[in-house]
Amino acid sequence: MKITILGNNSALPAFGRYPTAQIIDINEKLFLMDCGEGAQMRMQQFGIKSMRINHVFISHLHGDHFYGLVGFISSLSLWGREKELNLYCPKEIKEIIEHQLKWDLGFEIIYRIIEEGEKAILVDEEKYEISCFPVYHSVPTHGFKFIEKKRKRILLPNKLQEYEIPKYFYRHLAEGEDYEMRNGDIIKNEWVTQDGHPNKIYAFCADTRFAPEICEDIQNADLIYHESTYLEDNQHKATERLHSTAKEAAQIAKLSNAKKLLLGHFSSKYKDLQPFIVEASSLFESVELALEGKVFEI
Amino acid sequence: MKITILGNNSALPAFGRYPTAQIIDINEKLFLMDCGEGAQMRMQQFGIKSMRINHVFISHLHGDHFYGLVGFISSLSLWGREKELNLYCPKEIKEIIEHQLKWDLGFEIIYRIIEEGEKAILVDEEKYEISCFPVYHSVPTHGFKFIEKKRKRILLPNKLQEYEIPKYFYRHLAEGEDYEMRNGDIIKNEWVTQDGHPNKIYAFCADTRFAPEICEDIQNADLIYHESTYLEDNQHKATERLHSTAKEAAQIAKLSNAKKLLLGHFSSKYKDLQPFIVEASSLFESVELALEGKVFEI
Numbered sequence: 001m002k003i004t005i006l007g008n009n010s011a012l013p014a015f016g017r018y019p020t021a022q023i024i025d026i027n028e029k030l031f032l033m034d035c036g037e038g039a040q041m042r043m044q045q046f047g048i049k050s051m052r053i054n055h056v057f058i059s060h061l062h063g064d065h066f067y068g069l070v071g072f073i074s075s076l077s078l079w080g081r082e083k084e085l086n087l088y089c090p091k092e093i094k095e096i097i098e099h100q101l102k103w104d105l106g107f108e109i110i111y112r113i114i115e116e117g118e119k120a121i122l123v124d125e126e127k128y129e130i131s132c133f134p135v136y137h138s139v140p141t142h143g144f145k146f147i148e149k150k151r152k153r154i155l156l157p158n159k160l161q162e163y164e165i166p167k168y169f170y171r172h173l174a175e176g177e178d179y180e181m182r183n184g185d186i187i188k189n190e191w192v193t194q195d196g197h198p199n200k201i202y203a204f205c206a207d208t209r210f211a212p213e214i215c216e217d218i219q220n221a222d223l224i225y226h227e228s229t230y231l232e233d234n235q236h237k238a239t240e241r242l243h244s245t246a247k248e249a250a251q252i253a254k255l256s257n258a259k260k261l262l263l264g265h266f267s268s269k270y271k272d273l274q275p276f277i278v279e280a281s282s283l284f285e286s287v288e289l290a291l292e293g294k295v296f297e298i
Numbered sequence: 299m300k301i302t303i304l305g306n307n308s309a310l311p312a313f314g315r316y317p318t319a320q321i322i323d324i325n326e327k328l329f330l331m332d333c334g335e336g337a338q339m340r341m342q343q344f345g346i347k348s349m350r351i352n353h354v355f356i357s358h359l360h361g362d363h364f365y366g367l368v369g370f371i372s373s374l375s376l377w378g379r380e381k382e383l384n385l386y387c388p389k390e391i392k393e394i395i396e397h398q399l400k401w402d403l404g405f406e407i408i409y410r411i412i413e414e415g416e417k418a419i420l421v422d423e424e425k426y427e428i429s430c431f432p433v434y435h436s437v438p439t440h441g442f443k444f445i446e447k448k449r450k451r452i453l454l455p456n457k458l459q460e461y462e463i464p465k466y467f468y469r470h471l472a473e474g475e476d477y478e479m480r481n482g483d484i485i486k487n488e489w490v491t492q493d494g495h496p497n498k499i500y501a502f503c504a505d506t507r508f509a510p511e512i513c514e515d516i517q518n519a520d521l522i523y524h525e526s527t528y529l530e531d532n533q534h535k536a537t538e539r540l541h542s543t544a545k546e547a548a549q550i551a552k553l554s555n556a557k558k559l560l561l562g563h564f565s566s567k568y569k570d571l572q573p574f575i576v577e578a579s580s581l582f583e584s585v586e587l588a589l590e591g592k593v594f595e596i
Contacts, residue, residue: 011372011373011376012373012376012377013338013339013342013373014342016339016342016343018339037335037336037338037339037366037369038335038336038339040311040335041311041314041316041335041336044311044312044314045314063368063369063372067368067369067372068335070361070365071335071361071365074309074361074365075309075310075311078309078310079310095397096397096398099393099394099397100394
């Protein structure tokens with residue numbers, strides 16, 4: 001799983017930083033997480049093949065998370081897209097798109113409206129699963145969890161030969177089944193296979209106040225993205241505007257037992273971002289800035 | 299008068315080029331001409347103080363000319379703007395903005411709806427005048443003419459002394475009046491002053507098919523911007539889609555007696571823009587590419 005940062009700034013673009021947008025690549029399936037203004041330009045700059053995006057998730061109805069959406073969809077249409085596009089979003093986004101894009105796009109948009117406070121699995125495929133969970137901001141807002149599912153069990157060639165297991169049964173072994181010999185003896189799966197790779201989890205926590213109640217939804221993630229609009233010196237602003245500080249983001253990473261923390265959604269008042277790392281590192285060891293163009297691999 | 303190019307590409311952003319947007323600066327008054335997606339980021343990159351923009355002109359209802367508008371207005375509001383903003387546009391733009399920006403912006407938008415085919419003076423101030431004229435595209439579209447008005451007459455100190463003209467009358471001389479002495483003799487204005495600078499004219503011709511009928515509206519401009527979506531090798535596409543080629547843009551520059559031609563709105567099929575200069579130069583001498591970040595001074 002790879003996460004490419006397209007935009008990491010909060011509402012007002014500043015210092016060359018763009019508003020929120022990320023690409024999540026799970027085995028070459030591309031997912032667009034939020035779509036701030038200029039996201040499509042960023043995709044081009046960073047070599048993202050946007051026609052390969054089939055699912056778009058919008059966390060909430062603040063412009064810095066969706067003002068690039070109408071332009072993005074319009075471009076897909078001009079490029080001749082025919083394949084449907086799945087859009088997971090608040091209902092107002094649907095209204096805005098239908099109000100602006102009245103011509104025949106050439107492809108269908110399949111809307112999945114996310115209701116306030118909803119917790120649900122949105123995409124459930126063999127190799128990945130994507131779900132949403134509520135976070136706590138000034139308007140209804142959701143975080144999203146991207147799971148690359150546990151891989152199949154790994155076959156051990158020596159053991160397969162030793163137990164003389166016929167080839168037709170290998171795929172059942174990969175799924176975890178035991179093998180029953182003609183005489184009724186059982187060859188236990190774990191004798192001839194080993195664990196596949198575990199689930200990989202990326203949790204995008206969107207815009208939120210410090211909310212320990214989200215930790216159960218993002219438990220044990222390999223990587224969490226948590227907003228840190230402010231540093232602790234602006235704690236009052238963070239609290240007042242239902243945003244978080246770098247320190248609070250680090251607390252969530254710690255409480256949820258994340259392996260790594262990605263900080264983003266920086267206020268336009270900060271030119272230098274290094275203090276965000278310093279502040280979060282005092283509480284949680286593995287922290288990185290969600291710098292635009294950077295790719296984080298799990 | 300200075301023109302800064304924010305975006306020069308046609309519908310689909312490509313090769314790092316952004317959709318149409320320009321800043322026209324007349325004596326430090328800033329005007330925004332079209333507002334494609336990402337225009338506000340470009341303004342930041344190029345050091346444009348966007349809070350100083352009081353007039354915005356939208357040529358037509360194609361997304362690459364206005365998808366940055368909602369984000370731009372939203373940012374003005376977040377920056378705490380209180381001064382009214384004048385918006386000259388098709389009526390659908392008003393509907394889109396009112397549909398999306400439902401909160402109290404903190405400032406008023408004064409709409410001046412431009413009707414199909416309308417030819418009118420939109421802004422008429424002491425030092426500048428801005429008017430619109432129809433061009434010919436697949437939807438109702440307007441070009442805009444920016445005039446920095448002729449400056450006052452320049453006083454000649456030696457002559458003022460020679461004719462003993464009292465100081466109180468200097469400002470009348472600057473306006474072109476003659477001076478009448480007590481004995482009734484007339485001191486002709488041209489004896490004691492010389493011409494001020496002539497009108498400076500910039501004509502933005504928007505998206506249009508080759509349309510010699512616009513020449514009367516843009517006659518004798520110091521600079522015209524004319525779209526050249528295609529080169530002559532794609533003449534059929536230009537004709538079919540009501541766009542122009544570089545050669546056609548040059549013909550308009552020639553027919554309208556422009557001093558200089560600026561080419562833009564390049565199709566995403568062209569990475570190298572030099573052929574646009576070559577093609578147009580064969581017909582019209584003074585041609586430049588509307589490169590992003592470049593400032594053209596009249």
